[in-house]
Amino acid sequence: MSTQVLNSGSVVERLKRTRAVMSQNGIHALLVPSADPHLSEYLPAYWQGRQWLSGFYGSVGTLIVTPTFAGVWADSRYWEQAGKELSGSTIELVKLLPGQPGPLEWLAEQTPEGATVSVDGAVLALASARTLESRLKERGATLRTDIDLLGLVWQDRPTLPVQPVYEHLPPQATVSRVDKLQQLRETLKQRKADAHFIATLDDIAWLFNLRGSDVSFNPVFVSFALIEEARATLFVDLHKVSAELRGTLAREGIELCDYTGINAALASLPATTRLLVDPVRVTCGLIGHLKPEVKLVEGLNPTTLSKSQKSLDDAVHIRQAMEQDGAALCEFFAWLETAFGRERITELTIDEQLTAARARRPGFVSLSFNTIAAFNANGAMPHYHATEQEHAVIEGDGLLLIDSGGQYLGGTTDITRMVPVGTPTDEQKRDCTRVLKGVIALSRARFPKGILSPLLDSIARAPIWAENVDYGHGTGHGVGYFLNVHEGPQVIAYQAAPAPHTAMQPGMITSIEPGTYRPGRWGVRIENLVLNREAGDSEFGVFLKFETLTLCPIDTRCLEPSLLTREEVEWLDGYHAQVLERLSPLLAGAALEWLQVRTAPVAIKR
Template sequence: MTVRERIEKLQELMKKQDIQIYIVPTADYHQSEYVGEHFKARKYLTGFTGSAGTAVVLQDRAYLWTDGRYFIQAAQELQGSGIILQKAGEPDVPAMEAFLKQELPESGVIGFDGRTVGVAKGQEYAKIASDKGGSVRYDLDLMDEIWEERPALSEKPAFLLDIRYAGESVEHKLARVREAMEEQKADVLVITSLDDIGWLLNIRGNDVEYFPLLLSYAVVGKDGVELYADERKFSDEMKAYFRENHVTLYPYDGIYGRMKTFTKEQKVMLDPEQMNYALFSNISGEVQKIQAENPIVLMKAVKNPVEAENIRNAHIKDGIAHTKFMYWLKTNIGKERITEMTASAKLEEFRGMQEHYMGSSFGPISAYKEHAACAHYSSTPETDVELKTEGLFLTDTGGHYWEGSTDITRTVALGEITGEMRRHFTTVVCSMLHLADARFLHGCSGLTLDYAAREPFWRQGLNYNHGTGHGVGYLGNIHEPPVNFHWKRVPGKSKYPALEVRMVITDEPGIYIEGSHGIRIENELMVAEGEKNEYGQFLHFEILTYVPIDLDAIALELMTEQEKKLLNDYHQKVYEKIGPHLTEEERCWLREYTRAIG
């Protein structure tokens, strides 16, 4: 079926069910940012392949809301579909909720699969419908009825994360979690986020593309843990491990029935920002609900000393691979045919040579010239282009190693570039360096510090339409909430926690010029302890990523002496840390590309 035919088929089902508006988000049952193939219903329905977006279908037309990362990409992919693109946050574009209020007729019904919609959203949809004298239907997965050959749920095996990588035992983690439960006077804690369950039990899986996570739910009690997952995924060794740690296995879908068994005498702690609407609605109104942030979120964001040291080692491996790739690219461009996709495959090949490499940590971005203006462009056989000895080429990639996960972006000049490109490149580099060099008091958040990165842009009347950085998980989500750098409070993101020692966060400013070029430079940072004096505890950042920044694209005259020093100091460390692991030819090249400037 074409996209138009899928929309029409969905609209036919809506009419049969007397549903006026049907919502299809980009979500699984766990409010995960990235989802497995079984859950990519919005992609199937609309043809839009970006990782964020919501389809809103009326009985006679269809819309797609997405954010600034995907405006260009969505406009291209929706062509000919009849779907109307709504650029979220842009002037004259209504918020999706305002649109629903406007378009839902009196006594109308809003439909959605309640397993794929968060509590707050579900409650908001219910209120919008109620205000119109209508209702919601959250028990219908209409997409399942139109999706031909829908991929099955993953059946891949789970695995244990050894203490030498996890750095903390399950017993100790559970003690910390139960202490947090005791503070809230909770009898049980319901956990629905995959990365939090993986962290708590030191287990991982292969159920989400690019993320080593296990489809599961957990209920933590005072004496044991109920784990709801496909039992076939666990070896006898893992089952014995669960018994040792008082973890009892139940069927994956059994969680929905379990929610109905809580009694009014029990105090159930849950995080409404992580739970889906269907699960929440299954809990009786008589049950005492303690709605609070899942305590694991911040526990997990602060890496323990073992994790921190492992992460440093993972970044050395990743730096070796990426530096080898840059050398290969710079010395072979124009001599052999290289495309976006073959270049991406070559980078993956270099990563695969590193010990303990497990695979990509997210879908690689390999974007040449104007393709890089789409912040989250994904090259396909249809869009794959050959790289020439001109213009800019951007790669945003990462890897999972047993020692941790990485995320790095580099933009390189493949030949002649314009003066504007050079100015933009230098602005991005200076922005990244400014933030990495920040010194700040404990208590500051990413909301406070984002200005350090934006200032070089704003001084020129420029900006970029995404956050400057995100938290990074340890063999979990590469975009790990709640840590982030952003200059303003974003609707739906109410948490801007203070930065703590050993939190890991990316530093990735960029600029995107439609039809011309895109530039982004990304390093990972770890929060480190500075001096403590009468003013308080000072903090700074330790740079984790060590890969050269392309001096061929720098405009030295646009940099201050301090910015030149920051770049020189960084490049000196790159050479010291990565050089010893390269061949003589690669090392000579690296020496030239990390030379002191100015």
């Protein structure tokens, strides 16, 4: 994703033009979410309207513009970044805090009676539209979703992406799309639905065993899918699909239609149709094309749950991808330690060298997100990204946080490690040790199958809370299988609602990534990916445990070992023994020597 920072003058001018168009159309307030018609987390440039209008380039945030106010709502991950990027723009940073009104609540409270709020219905979730419309109606205000005001002022808007679509093939694709479609149709019967409309790109890519590169770092392609009893239709720019692939899909009963044909297809569904949709994952603009008589069967997309539960065969390929990724990391860290003090290293150098190390590994396709290489104070911004204009030189003393990941044909990786630069302070070591204790606590946990994932959060936070410390982001997110690095339905975060669909099931892959952030000083985060596995059953039911998938040493030079319990040291030594055993065959020379040194048992002086 672009991290370009617009100068404040251009933002001020864009706001002026936007307000003029709002006035011409009788609009009091404009809502600009970070969204596209697929409600994606990461957006193609064509739909990065909030970034374009506000100048704030964080991946998550909501902009509201009125005649006298403009504000961006952002959570704690983005406060420091937003504060810098919004400076001088006349746009306020509104910090999302517990108990404070979010953007929809703010609109419901602040919109005057008789006024109109506008948002492009093509990018507003059906559930959100219902909530906002209801709240506005209580105040005598109106919601308008039939106009794209931003499109009227965004004159140099980028074009839609046109990257080719390709197959995710065996052996890494372990279940055929024919079998996946059959399973989905069985679910439709159980739900008494005639058809299913899918707008989410990772669900579509998983279902059809297809991949693309329309969205940076996410191997997905811009598309919609409509699944009926007798046919499956994929709506995609036909120029992206080769004649050979078209033929393959046709032989398997999959029809292709142009991406722009989805509105007409929805409008043509019979009035008697019972259509399964996820109201949180489809937009009100798309659903608005249906005949009023069409019955919506609402619930989680079945594919969301299916793709989250990786099979035993998937797990084999994922472990292999983790080994390749771990080997790349060892080669990189071996280089880094040698380079310190010998050459000029910046945060950008870290990104370049780590990307090159991954690219040499079999099965590598791309990064899974923008590498975060953050030295000292920059590490206090959880989603910091170095740019040519703003980056740090790695020198002196302190902590270097590196959060990175790769897309491999056999899996998606996401890992964060702390690197000591010079001599870390005692306080920095205590922060690193405390965060590691959180990682270990949750990694060792056993819990009932089906437990709602947000309830696990306090296990990781307990060692951190014990010192009156906390962090603003979630502890864990789901991870795809050569798909998005963020996926659901599970999420380990006490801020998330413990809804039934967040239940932990075997085969789910989740991150464990507690942190500590001291603004203006440093940040600490340690992250592994884990796999849900059955741990046995008893008269109390089936229990699950985590298998740690990530393979890379945790640098003990950042730690104060005396703060670790005997059980925690045993876990760390056991983890390092596994890392050494599995990565050694893939390494040689300096990288192997580095691995051997960094996996040595922890020495404790008590």
